[in-house]
Amino acid sequence: MKNIREMEKYGRYIWTIGIVMVLAACDPGPQDIRIGEQECDHCRMMISDERFASQLVTEQGRQYAFDAIECMVAFVDGGEGQSLDIHSLWVPDFERPGEWLAAEEAYYLQSDELRSPMALNFSAYGTRDEAEQQKNRFSGSVMEWHELGGKVREAWSNGHQH
Numbered sequence: 001m002k003n004i005r006e007m008e009k010y011g012r013y014i015w016t017i018g019i020v021m022v023l024a025a026c027d028p029g030p031q032d033i034r035i036g037e038q039e040c041d042h043c044r045m046m047i048s049d050e051r052f053a054s055q056l057v058t059e060q061g062r063q064y065a066f067d068a069i070e071c072m073v074a075f076v077d078g079g080e081g082q083s084l085d086i087h088s089l090w091v092p093d094f095e096r097p098g099e100w101l102a103a104e105e106a107y108y109l110q111s112d113e114l115r116s117p118m119a120l121n122f123s124a125y126g127t128r129d130e131a132e133q134q135k136n137r138f139s140g141s142v143m144e145w146h147e148l149g150g151k152v153r154e155a156w157s158n159g160h161q162h
Helices: 002-026 069-078 128-138 145-157
Strands: 054-058 063-066 086-092 100-102 107-110 122-125 141-144
Touching: 054 069, 063 069, 069 086, 069 122, 069 145, 107 128, 107 145, 122 128, 128 141, 141 145
Parallel strands: none
Antiparallel strands: 054 063, 054 086, 086 100, 107 122, 107 141
């Protein structure tokens, strides 16, 4: 009798662990971007620099990749992205290429000394302090996600888009 209860107990633990693993696997997070092979889903340029490449992931796990943060902003703000069921937006940590930051939580530096592929020159950082340190090094303006849309609209309405 004791063995049956122990087996039931362990069976529940295994079942719970299995459910947690399945749910974790279904959470659509950032995916690899194939630098030099994958095109931007906004401007169709080849994605060439991992320091600026960004991505949108839908609830279904589909990735939309962008060659620059400003392309993702334009895609979400006024393009095809408005009709998508967006799960998350990801930007690269400029100081740690290959590490992804949630776009809405990152801090951004717009500096002409850090040239992005689309020339609006946004770079992303995990903390305001990191962005401010880079501002002291390269000059420019530190901002948050909600400020980027206006900057992109203003620049590209004046014919800046490449």
